[in-house]
Amino acid sequence: xxxxxxxxxxxxxxxxxIMRVNIDTDAIIPSREMKGVTKEGLxxxxxxxxxxxxxxxxxxxxxxILNQASYRxxxxxLSGENFGCGSSREHAVWALxxxxxxxxxxxxxxxxxxxxxxxxxxxxxVLQEDTVKAFAKAMEDSNGTAALQIDLPxxxxxxxxxxxxxxxxxxxxxxxxxxxxDPIGLTLKRDAEILAFQVRDKxxxxxxxx
Amino acid sequence: MARTLIExxxxxHTVADLGDDATLLYMDRVFLHERTGSVSLKGLEAAGRAVRxxxxxxxxxxxxxxxLPGRGDDTIMPFGKNFITTTREAADAAGITLFDxxxxxxxxxxxxxxxxxxxxxxxxxxCPDSHTCTLGALGALAWGIGSTEGEHALATxxxxxxxPKSMRVTFDGALGFGVTAKDxxxxxxxxxxxxxxxxHAIEFTGPAIRALPQENRxxxxxxxxxxxxxxxxxxxxDTTLDYVEGRPYAPTGATWDRAVQYxxxxxxxxxxxxxxxxxxxxxxxxxxxxxxxSPGHGSRIDGVVPDPSxxxxxxxxxxxxxxxxxxxxxxxxxxxxxxxxxxxxxxCTNSRLSDLRDVAKVxxxxxxxxxxxxxxxxxxxxxxxxAESEGLDKVLIEAGFEWRESGCSMCFFAGGEHFGEQERVxxxxxxxxxxxxxxxxxxxxxSPTSVAASAIAGSIADVRKLGQ
Numbered sequence: 001x002x003x004x005x006x007x008x009x010x011x012x013x014x015x016x017x018i019m020r021v022n023i024d025t026d027a028i029i030p031s032r033e034m035k036g037v038t039k040e041g042l043x044x045x046x047x048x049x050x051x052x053x054x055x056x057x058x059x060x061x062x063x064x065i066l067n068q069a070s071y072r073x074x075x076x077x078l079s080g081e082n083f084g085c086g087s088s089r090e091h092a093v094w095a096l097x098x099x100x101x102x103x104x105x106x107x108x109x110x111x112x113x114x115x116x117x118x119x120x121x122x123x124x125x126v127l128q129e130d131t132v133k134a135f136a137k138a139m140e141d142s143n144g145t146a147a148l149q150i151d152l153p154x155x156x157x158x159x160x161x162x163x164x165x166x167x168x169x170x171x172x173x174x175x176x177x178x179x180x181x182d183p184i185g186l187t188l189k190r191d192a193e194i195l196a197f198q199v200r201d202k203x204x205x206x207x208x209x210x
Numbered sequence: 211m212a213r214t215l216i217e218x219x220x221x222x223h224t225v226a227d228l229g230d231d232a233t234l235l236y237m238d239r240v241f242l243h244e245r246t247g248s249v250s251l252k253g254l255e256a257a258g259r260a261v262r263x264x265x266x267x268x269x270x271x272x273x274x275x276x277x278l279p280g281r282g283d284d285t286i287m288p289f290g291k292n293f294i295t296t297t298r299e300a301a302d303a304a305g306i307t308l309f310d311x312x313x314x315x316x317x318x319x320x321x322x323x324x325x326x327x328x329x330x331x332x333x334x335x336x337c338p339d340s341h342t343c344t345l346g347a348l349g350a351l352a353w354g355i356g357s358t359e360g361e362h363a364l365a366t367x368x369x370x371x372x373x374p375k376s377m378r379v380t381f382d383g384a385l386g387f388g389v390t391a392k393d394x395x396x397x398x399x400x401x402x403x404x405x406x407x408x409x410h411a412i413e414f415t416g417p418a419i420r421a422l423p424q425e426n427r428x429x430x431x432x433x434x435x436x437x438x439x440x441x442x443x444x445x446x447x448d449t450t451l452d453y454v455e456g457r458p459y460a461p462t463g464a465t466w467d468r469a470v471q472y473x474x475x476x477x478x479x480x481x482x483x484x485x486x487x488x489x490x491x492x493x494x495x496x497x498x499x500x501x502x503x504s505p506g507h508g509s510r511i512d513g514v515v516p517d518p519s520x521x522x523x524x525x526x527x528x529x530x531x532x533x534x535x536x537x538x539x540x541x542x543x544x545x546x547x548x549x550x551x552x553x554x555x556x557x558c559t560n561s562r563l564s565d566l567r568d569v570a571k572v573x574x575x576x577x578x579x580x581x582x583x584x585x586x587x588x589x590x591x592x593x594x595x596x597a598e599s600e601g602l603d604k605v606l607i608e609a610g611f612e613w614r615e616s617g618c619s620m621c622f623f624a625g626g627e628h629f630g631e632q633e634r635v636x637x638x639x640x641x642x643x644x645x646x647x648x649x650x651x652x653x654x655x656x657s658p659t660s661v662a663a664s665a666i667a668g669s670i671a672d673v674r675k676l677g678q
Contacts, residue, residue: 032625
């Protein structure tokens, strides 16, 4: 069986700058907002400690960028280095996705978060800090009307001023996003290789096999 | 060609080269817990897929379960019971081994995995939990993943992984009195920041690592993820093998001998090259404590709260300003002597028997300061039992600590138990993020003995001043 995931090819959107460094997954989705054994219903808890002045009553803080009219429907986030560090909770990615975020641009990412993005149709883009800051400034200067254009097949981001910025992505990650591939389905096609490894390995490392 | 330890482990688990530095790696073990593992199992079930080798998959209850005496399936955390019962049903349906509430093997996933001999040197192991890197201290290639990758590992016994860069961190010299493994790792992250290891798999080595007892080595590797590393690993040696031998799932007899023969080869070749090389002089490390909201905000215990105007760049300055506001601290204030409301000893970083013995030594015959809430949560039910058989629980309780059942407890706030708003807590855990231990709670990370000394003093304290 092969499941189809959401494909990512190109995207044009305003980007919301949340330019702190080390934004951890506890901040993206606080533990207390993970209320069920599910991947759904998480966007209401996204950034809960920053987004609400009263978390329990869900009173929005008008100062938080995603609560502002021009940034409410953005599909891109801009952030500082090490975005998504901390807990492995994939709920952070599920919350962003449910909210409508399709791409995060930052100078670096937490490794587990990065992998979780790719497996959920969200594109993590690593760009130089100066570039991300310039995008953030363009957004602020235009009151959230300037757009970024992302082209994953070309590995390119076009800034509001027409500047082109290429980014690196591992070929396998790119393919997974562009094709909307289900990695489990792909790997299961290699069942014979896995089995052959296991047969060899049982002789070489018998202590591994409980 | 000379290889690093990580490269040797990588090669030994390569099922297929996927090209472009990506490898299909064989996963020897998968461990789950009721918080994120439950989602993996449910996801697999929904996709109509089965666990490929359930006999090599384990699960425990640690994240959601209460740690108060007399606990059951009901939790202080709202909706918690659902995680517990769902996990139990899913584990049963999948045919995997569950260390359930009441099972004497229950405990924090990374503590029990080592304790039961489920993790062995040279194995690959994943868990949908970022602190899986803890188990690298046994010479295993172990790292945290998301729930979807968890499904992949369960269904296929493999993961497609992009090869990380390599880093060697050498801890030279010897630790001074009162200085611990926790101080080593906090000092490293404090010096090179919380993103200092990004994209790298780390080999921790050097005389100070070799001198560490096995349980303390887990503390070092535990925080590799707080350094943004893919994982951290320590080459197995006699200390490792002594720890592993005789554990319930460890091999025995002739198989043990064969395994040992192989494990002896698990070290970097002499001329192996690393993408990055860092050395730390341990004679200069003193007890460490964090002042801010990132594990990289570390300081010497005799240091002061830093001044954002002295930050190396604009990003760091704004991060420091925000952290100081959250922590309610003023630049120049000495960390030692800051009054605390609570002291927490527990978590996958520091909750093992040796930690509790060290803590008991510090607090024996002393009393927790008036008004300080002090809690000890053993890392596993086995640790709890062993501590009680040595009478450590009595020493701790007499000193004024609460003595709990094992679990993750108040390392994080999940809607249930937590520390109070704006309370200042010194904690033996690994994360001092905003709101991590409670709404607006202010966390200072430190070693368990520093936490114990601070609980006694009622303020952040230098454990060395309590004397040998």
